[in-house]
Ligand SMILES: Cc1cc2nc3c(=O)[nH]c(=O)nc-3n(C[C@H](O)[C@H](O)[C@H](O)COP(=O)(O)OP(=O)(O)OC[C@H]3O[C@@H](n4cnc5c(N)ncnc54)[C@H](O)[C@@H]3O)c2cc1C
């Protein structure tokens with residue numbers, strides 16, 4: 153048996169001084185430990201730190217504490233009013249029980265759901281660098297169609313992160329060297345030749361909070377659309393976050409688009425969004441944006457269907473956003489998510 157130390161950090165400084173893996177909700181870390189994918193020698197429990205607040209930022213935006221729970225974040229009145237896209241994305245993920253435990257920081261750092269990553273009996277460059285990629289030529293239904301490398305074709309599984317990408321959030325972190333702010337687009341990375349690294353976060357860095365810039369101009373026209381194998385409790389095959397700022401003249405002044413389930417990080421192409429600026433909210437414009445967002449998409453065989461599915465999902469998400477933001481907390485309360 154491998155000994156495992158467990159400590160509760162009383163302050164951020166103590167959390168950084170204690171050597172070990174941070175544990176928040178434990179909904180991903182403990183699963184990975186049970187499967188022998190990760191074997192930390194020590195766990196540092198960060199749930200006692202004052203990082204569970206959701207509060208207004210100085211610039212009119214919102215600050216989401218790293219240990220605030222996904223459920224509390226989704227249902228927070230300021231999130232629902234100003235960032236309904238984020239509410240919709242969080243509620244599209246996991247189950248009510250898991251969202252009650254899952255933290256915002258942990259959600260950002262959840263690992264891929266590639267079956268081979270979880271199976272320690274087979275090669276996987278992400279789990280064991282240099283061992284090979286069992287997914288290439290294997291079961292690829294859930295794998296990447298964009299940004300993959302010959303080393304790894306896994307996708308990032310989070311729903312929340314797709315919304316955060318579209319919202320142009322930033323991640324605030326603390327380490328023994330001080331604080332730094334990471335733009336969301338730079339937080340997750342593509343696999344390239346280092347698929348073992350999911351993010352640009354240092355091993356000794358603690359996420360303290362997520363910053364949401366003011367985004368009220370999009371609140372009336374946003375949508376999160378998720379296609380998956382089951383109606384609930386399943387990761388995205390393809391998901392889309394769409395945000396439109398539509399003026400009184402009916403023209404789009406700004407659009408944001410991000411896709412999940414298609415790449416090693418939430419997928420955004422600013423040039424695709426720019427194609428919608430100054431256009432009417434209509435299917436021909438949406439189709440052009442979808443084509444630009446999916447430029448270069450390549451299937452692995454079993455997941456070729458994802459390319460057409462993603463194109464249709466982008467168009468549909470933009471149509472839904474143009475129709476007006478839907479309050480999906482109602483269906484959630486009815487238990488019909
Ligand atoms: C059955 C099941 C279904 C799921 N379905 C979905 C889904 O459909 N969509 C979806 O998006 N997610 C889904 N999830 C994933 C779930 O959202 C994540 O497991 C959860 O968000 C992780 O948060 P946590 O607080 O439990 O993280 P933990 O398990 O505690 O930690 C995860 C990782 O983050 C690190 N960490 C945690 N907090 C910090 C911090 N503040 N600073 C630095 N490092 C930190 C830990 O060291 C660890 O490496 C599902 C999970 C399960 C078990």
Ligand code: SF4
Nearest residue numbers: 266276277285304305
């Ligand atoms: S796709 Fe990535 S995570 Fe999956 S087996 Fe290949 S290297 Fe491992």
